Amino acid sequence: MIDIHLIGIGTGNPDHLILAAIKAMNAADLILLPRKGEGKSDLIDLRRSICNAVLTGSTRVVEFDLPVRSATPPYIEAVNSWHDAIAATWAEQIATHLPSGGTLALLVWGDPSLYDSTLRIAERLSVNGMALRMHVVPGITSIQALTAAHAIPLNMLGAPVLITTGRRLREQGWPDAAETIVIMLDGTCAFQTLPPDGVSIWWGAYLGMPHETLISGVLADVGARIIEARATLRAQHGWIMDVYLMRKSDTRQAIGSTQTGRALCLNEWANPG
Template identity: 70%
Template sequence: MIDLQLIGIGTGNPDHLTRAAIAAMNAADLILLPRKRDATSDLIELRRALCASVLTGATRVVEFDLPERDAAGDYLAAVGDWHGAIAACWATQIAAHLPDGGRLALLVWGDPSLYDSSLRIAERLRDGGLALRISVIPGITSLQALTAAHAIPLNTLAAPVLITTGRRLRTEGWPDSVDTLALMLDGDCAFTALVPDGVTIWWGAYLGMPQQVLVAGPLGEVAQSIVERRAALRATHGWIMDTYLLRRTGAA
């Protein structure tokens, strides 16, 4: 039996780790750290630093190469294939390092339940016949880090918030009956496709990290600045993690 714990680590800031996360990391027999392409080496370094800062026992840390998603063709089909490839990598590492079972931990940016597919990938292992017990240690989400950094509430009084993706905002526009949108996974600055009148944006990149950058203001005034700054930051660091909140004027 594999006891798999998906541990939310927030934005990679050690101060964002909960006591439960630290305890789970130290109780694990094995922590798997995924390596991506060279341009994102900062991300594996952050995970390494987290492990070095909190591990006090005999927990083994093993790195593996994460498959890349095919950016061509149908999006959902490509993501499905990618998840299958990641599940196969996990299975290979489990067979090599925990052949008789044990406690496995994976460190997940933000929280495993919010716009992350670790739980779906884990279910693929279970569906493939692996004896797997799954548990989640919640972490600070990017939306929490964003609203905290800007010192704003997520919602307006007694009003809903819609969490959506840049892809959907660009293709479907602003949804009806909601004044506040929280945007995830937007690599193409979908806010530029909106009519900016009466819309305020709060944007943040590298939230909680030393290189954190924040921009806020009327969308019509700051949109181009965000686009340019985002491109420059990505060129400098080789990768970017960002998210933003949109709110229509008149939302109380």
């Protein structure tokens, strides 16, 4: 039997871990940490810092190279092939490090249920005929981190919220009957394809990390600033994680401010107190 715990770790700040996540990490026989290349070395550094901050027992931590997704369209076919390759890599690591079974933990950005494919990849997993049992520990999502950082409610009074992707926003425009939308997985600043009048935006990158950056305001006023900031940050760090919320007919909460960074640094995360 292999017990697999998919643990939501929020945005990489150990303070975002719930107690159940810390318990599951310490109860695991093995934690697998994916390496995504030199350009994204910060991501594994954050995972290492989390392990250093919370592990107190004999849990083994093993790093492995994550397969690279093909950039060749069609998108869905490329993603499915990539997921197959990741599942095969997991199976190889499990067979090597847990040949007789045990408990595995995988650390998932945000929450495993929200725009993350770890659960779908886990469904493809097969390890030498061993039985697999899945457990999920929820984590703070980038949406929660965004609204907390900007100190705004996610929804207006009694109103719904729609969560979608940058690709869909770019191809289909503002969703019908939606007042508040949250955009994830947007590599092209799809908001610039919208008529900006009457729209407010709250944008955040590297939420919860030392170089957290926030911009908010009326879209017509701050859209260009977000595009410039995103390009600059991506060039500086080699990667970027960002998310944003937009709302129609509500400019009262758009504070138009920019904040960069937090007092907490990675060394403090790794060495609490």
